[in-house]
Structures are given as structure tokens and as C-alpha cells.
Amino acid sequence: MLIAVFAAVVGIAVLLTGSSAGSGGADAAGAGSVPVVREDGHVVDDAGEGAPVLVEFLDFECEACLAAYPLVEQVRQEYAGELTFVVRYFPIDGHPAQAG
Helix, strand or coil: CHHHHHHHHHHHHHHHHHHHHCCCCCCCCCCCCCCCCCCCCEEEECCCCCCCEEEEEECCCCHHHHHHHHHHHHHHHHCCCCCEEEEEECCCCCCCCCCC
């Protein structure tokens, strides 16, 4: 459950940073930082240019990620069309990476 809370906090931070930076959250921390939205992310909902971006980092073997799923889906439904939602696979140590 702790991981789900952490993922929610990170997602909210990305959402708030993305909306205040005006860059869609892709490089909100400034020049030279690693972008949160990358090519290996999967865009689930695209609200268009300039919309805030929420990035969910998840591990498909993580029970806490599964427990957070209903909350994540609720947020996606409530902010449909207003929020770009991106999913990134982020395996927890000890969980083997899923083959393609």
C-alpha cells in the first residue's frame, strides 16, 4: 500500500509541475533534466497540447499498483479530456523485466 501512496504522490507532483511549467511536464525541472514523458511511455489519454500530464509509474507484478488501479481509473474518468495520462513501466527490484 505504501508504494501505491508513493505512486499517487509522484503522479500528483508531476501533474502540478506540468501545469505550472507550461511544457506539458516533459521537461518541467529545467534544461538538462531527464524527461518524465519519454518515448517508452504509453499515452492512454491525450488531452492535447498544453494539457497537464499525469505519468503513472507501475510494475505489473506489484500488488500495491494493482490496489491503486481503481483510484487511477477514477482520476482518468474525472479528468477525461482535461488531463493527458501516460503509463510507464517501472519494475521494482526483484521483479524481472517483462519480455516484449
